[in-house]
Amino acid sequence: KAGVTQTPRYLIKTRGQQVTLSCSPISGHRSVSWYQQTPGQGLQFLFEYFSETQRNKGNFPGRFSGRQFSNSRSEMNVSTLELGDSALYLCASSLMAGGHYNEQFFGPGTRLTVL
């Protein structure tokens, strides 16, 4: 079974631009969670989706948004990029609802650099 894939793997943007990151979960997994990892803050929860519904969102501004499609693939979007948005963005999929109750399988991440 193929693992979780994320595209692109690396991205360089400038302040004010917007960016869309993509995550394809393991086949059959319906829950997708997104995380931001920075050297200063560590790993932080962004949001979780199950069956195209956002179930929870972390403490991030409205510039961060996401969605999930009927095939469970998910995208996250960051608008009006700021320097502080430079980070590794990770997605993780799990089999059932409430991904935190189940083993999560992580993708390789997208490293975003904002100049």
Next chain:
Amino acid sequence: KNEVEQSPQNLTAQEGEFITINCSYSVGISALHWLQQHPGGGIVSLFMLSSGKKKHGRLIATINIQEKHSSLHITASHPRDSAVYICAVAGAGSYQLTFGKGTKLSVIP
């Protein structure tokens, strides 16, 4: 909000040593995860537990719900165990994971 504290922050061990990494959290949880992150960023889930003890090969994870504490043990450590180990908790009734800052382990041959 749940606070997750890990100790130590950094750990250097000789190959073959027994290693313990600790994780404490402040409020009740529904599950606790131990994750391993290698240089380059890839994260692997090692354990998810809500009570008792689990073992995979040389790795053992325990949790004490009453004391709000979990430990990750590595027996007969090996240089390939060198990585950052991260504890994450899911609050009761929450879909959100809160992470510790991680423990950077270096195992020297």
